Amino acid sequence: MRVHKSFAEQLFNIGNIAVMCLVCMTIIYPFWQQVVLSFSRPEDAQLIGLHLYTTHPTLDSFRRIFMGSTIYKAYYWTIVRTVLGTILTVGVTTMMAYPLAKVYLLGRKFWMWIVVFTMFFSGGLVPTYLLVKNLHLTNTIWSLVLPGLVSAWNIIIIRNFYYSIPDELEESARMDGAHDMYIFVRIIFPLSAPVIATVTLWTLVGNWNAWFDALMYITNNKIKVLQIVLREVLNDANQMSGANPSDVAELAGQQYTPESIKAAILMVVILPIVCVYPFLQKYFVKGIMVGAVKG
């Protein structure tokens, strides 16, 4: 690096650091505020203020959330959905991508075209909904796992990675009498760990954060995922702030969920993500490179 810096340059550096700090503040503050609110008493959380700290720290909100069974059930279903969805997605995607990476596969272009076409055109919301309904998947965990299982995008990314594995490895295994299935399971799959980890994490986060399918397909409240619970809790605030005047009047008599409870549920929903976040971030950054623009 250069030794002497001009005054203008130093000014720029300071300005740049200041802008970065400001940007980080806008991200940290909303989250920090939720942390503070979740540890506040409901009456303190309701007060106007910046909520940078709380004068009466309490675990009451968390205690109240964990008293009922809702949150445990929501955790259970979110985990089931995430684990099941991720395993199946990664399994089927890696399996499918392998033959498609073989130039000599019979009808390869046709199979690939079947996959890629889904990137441009889809049946849309209503036909998909009716299909899931006709298959009697609604109100089952399968309605959350199956409809979005495999994406053409993931197949292309994994297939591109398979291309980079030298053919010689495979040939020598074949010399020793191994067949495709054996090669895939024992050689290709282990060698693809980086790209598989990336796709696994994408799928994991996607499943954890998914809510719209649960909103559409789960109508009897038996399977409630965390995001839906959070949405329901937040929704009364949304209605209050937005809905048409008559709705507001109707709702006005009701008791709203205290801010401290809302904040606590929000914490409970994002905590697992925040815990694995450092790990996630590393792989996501790698993954975006794998998937970026080349193909």
Add this chain to the structure above:
Amino acid sequence: MNTTLVTHTLLKLNRQKYLFMLLLPGLVYFIIFKYVPMYGVVLAFKEFNPMDGILGSPWAGMKYFNQIFQSDSIHQVVYNTLRISLLKLVFAFPAPIMFALLMNELAGNAFKHAVQTISYLPHFLSWVVISGLIFQLLSPSYGLYGYVANMFGWKTQVLLAQPNTFLTILVSSEIWKEFGYGSVIYLAAIAGISGELYEAARMDGAGRFKMMVHITLPSLLPIISILFILQLGHVLDGGFDQIMNLYNPLVYGVADVVDTYVYRMGLANFQYSFGTAVGLFKGIVAMILVISTNYIVRKTTDHSIW
């Protein structure tokens, strides 16, 4: 001749049986969950009756498409979608580029790393969570907005219920959620720029700002143009997740996009055929956009998505 070809193919098929076994589950998935719904779009041309199913329902011809082109609300919805997409294109698209440029000028490695880690975080959370944060911040009675307004003695209003402020919130929350993560790809591209270019510029007496404008930015242009064109392919999306979590009936006038409209009409109001017709209309326009943007990308940059 023909028989040898057949036996040859069968032999090959036999040799590749394990490959086909691997391929099969995925193909079954694509056919059931992607192609059957594609067939389901015939619903748009039928008078759907749940009792008779899609196949048994009588044909309705172009009735629902005529309805689309005659309905005022669909014009409004398409207009809203394009407006929201263009606002995001103009304001949210450059944000990660600017952030990456500034980031590149940061010296301290630990500080840089910390800024990066913090800025990616919102990308990993759902719009349900982010909307929770937004409701809290913008509450006139106890949020940050209420606090600041109180301090200066402003008159407060419910910002999410005002059409104009709603659009501002939509665009700024999009920027806030994605600028950090969006910058990753640009930072990688910057890392790939040859150091010699900077050396040479320094010899010629260029300062940091000049290098940023004359070297870094031009080197990023190919990737910027690719991402921009790709983004154009999505102008009919508008951001379904975000809008579904933030909007309310008071701002339907500006916030209802094609996808939210399909959801409300098709599923919430049980107008299956009309919803399918709107979805099909969007799907066809989107397909044309994606194919033509890919064509443009291929012609202009040698890169293409397929």
